[in-house]
C-alpha cells in the first residue's frame with residue numbers, strides 16, 4: 001500500500017484499545033487475586049510543574065526513537081519530531097535543547113533534509129548525532145567529505161578534551177558504535193575536536209555555544225558510555241533538572257483528563273492487556289464512574305484470563321464494567337475460516353459489532369478512550385521514510401464505524417511501553433498484569449493453524465497453560481518477549497503404553513525482542529523444554545508430540561499466522 005494511503009486509513013480508522021498484552025497467570029497469582037487485593041484509592045492530583053523538553057529532530061535513522069527513549073530514561077521528557085516541524089509547535093513544548101538524529105541521507109544530495117534555521121536561531125544547545133553532526137558541519141560552514149567506505153561497527157573513543165561537559169564521568173577511552181559513510185573533513189569555525197577514534201580524527205566536536213557533534217551512536221547498547229554522554233548533554237549542557245517522572249505524568253494526566261472530559265461520559269475497551277488496563281485505571285482515577293469499560297470475551301483468550309481481568313477491574317479497582325460473553329458469536333463467525341488474514345478480519349469486525357451494540361445501550365457517550373502509544377504516533381506522523389512496513393494487518397482489532405462520532409481520549413499517546421508499565425505500577429496495578437507479555441488481538445485464533453473450533457481452543461489452552469506455568473516457574477517470563485504454544489494441524493503417530501496414538505503436534509515459541517519488529521528464538525534451557533514437553537504429552541491427551549520453534553524474525557514472524 002502506498003504511504004499516503006496507509007496514512008489516510010490510519011487517520012480514518014479509530015482504534016480500540018483491545019490489542020496486545022493479555023496473558024495467563026500462574027495458579028499462585030490467581031489465588032492471590034481471588035483472596036482479594038487491597039482496593040486502590042486514587043490520590044489527589046497536584047498541579048504539574050513546567051515540563052522541560054528535549055526535541056529530537058528526526059532525519060530517518062533507525063535509532064531515532066531510541067534516542068528519545070534514552071533521554072527519557074534520564075528523567076527528561078523528549079519528543080521526536082520530523083525535521084519540517086514548524087517552530088510554533090516546537091516552541092509550545094518549551095524546549096531546553098535539540099538533538100539532530102542520524103539518517104540515511106548525505107548532506108550533498110540535492111534533496112538532503114537539513115535542520116530548520118530556527119534551531120540555530122534559538123541559541124539553544126544542539127547535539128548532532130552522525131548525519132546530525134554532518135548537518136551541523138555543513139550548515140555552520142565546515143566541510144563534509146563523501147566517505148569512500150562506510151565505517152560500521154565498534155571503535156575506541158579517546159578523549160582529547162576530558163574537561164568538556166559532555167564527558168563528565170567518562171573514562172579516557174571507551175567503546176563506541178560507528179555507522180556512517182560521509183565524514184567531517186573540516187569543522188565549522190570556532191569548533192574544536194573533543195575526541196577521536198582510529199578512523200575518525202573528529203569523532204566528537206564542539207564549540208563554546210553548546211553545539212556538539214558525535215560521529216558515533218550514543219543511544220545504542222553497543223556504546224556503553226552513550227547514556228552518560230546523553231545525560232551530560234541534557235543536564236550539564238541544556239541545564240535540565242529532570243522532572244519527567246511517572247508520578248508527575250500521572251498528576252498531569254489526571255488534571256488534563258478532568259479538564260478535557262468535564263462532566264462527559266467515557267467508554268473504553270478492556271482486554272486485560274497492560275495498555276488498556278493503564279488507560280482505564282488512569283481515567284478511572286481522574287473521573288471515576290463517568291468511565292464505563294466494555295470487556296468482550298471473544299472466546300479466544302487464554303485459560304482463566306477472563307476471570308482474572310474481571311476480578312482485578314471490578315472487584316479490586318471498583319470500576320464500572322460491562323462484561324459480554326460473545327464467545328459463541330465469534331466461534332460462529334470463525335466457522336470454516338482457515339486463512340490467517342481472514343481470521344483477523346472476522347475477529348476485528350465481530351469485536352466492533354459487539355462493542356458498538358454495548359456502547360449503544362449505555363446511552364449518550366462523549367469520549368472513546370484508546371491505548372495509543374508513542375511509537376504509533378511517531379509512525380503515523382513521520383515525514384521521513386518510515387521504516388516498518390507491516391507484513392500482517394494487525395496490532396489493533398479494527399476501526400470503529402464512522403457513525404460512532406466520539407472524541408478520542410488517548411492519555412498514553414506520548415508514552416513508550418516501558419513508561420506505560422511504570423505508570424501501571426505507580427497506579428498500583430498487579431505486577432503480573434503490568435509485566436504481562438503481549439497477546440494478539442485475534443487471540444488464540446491465530447495460534448490454531450486451520451479452522452478454529454471449541455475443542456481445538458480447549459486443547460491449545462491446556463497446552464499453553466503448561467508453557468506459561470513452566471516458564472514462570474523457571475523465572476524466565478519477564479526476560480522473554482513472548483512465550484506460548486501453537487496448535488498445528490499436523491497429526492502424527494506416537495505410542496503410549498501398548499497403544500499406538502495419533503495425536504496433534506504442538507509447537508512451542510519463545511522469543512526475545514525489543515519491539516517485535518525483530519526477534520530471536522530464545523535458547524531455553526533443555527530441562528525447561530523437557531518439562532514442558534513431558535507435561536503437555538502427559539496432561540493433554542489429544543497431543544502426542546511437541547516441537548520447539550528455532551527460527552528468528554525475520555525471516556519468520558513471531559506468531560505462526
Ligand code: XMP
Nearest residue numbers: 019020394395396438440441516557558559
Ligand atoms: P508477528 O507475528 O508479526 O507479531 O511477528 C509481532 C507482534 O505483534 C503481535 N501480533 C498481533 N497483535 N493483533 C495484535 O493485536 C494481531 O493481529 C497480531 N498479530 C501479531 C504478536 O503477538 C507480536 O507481539
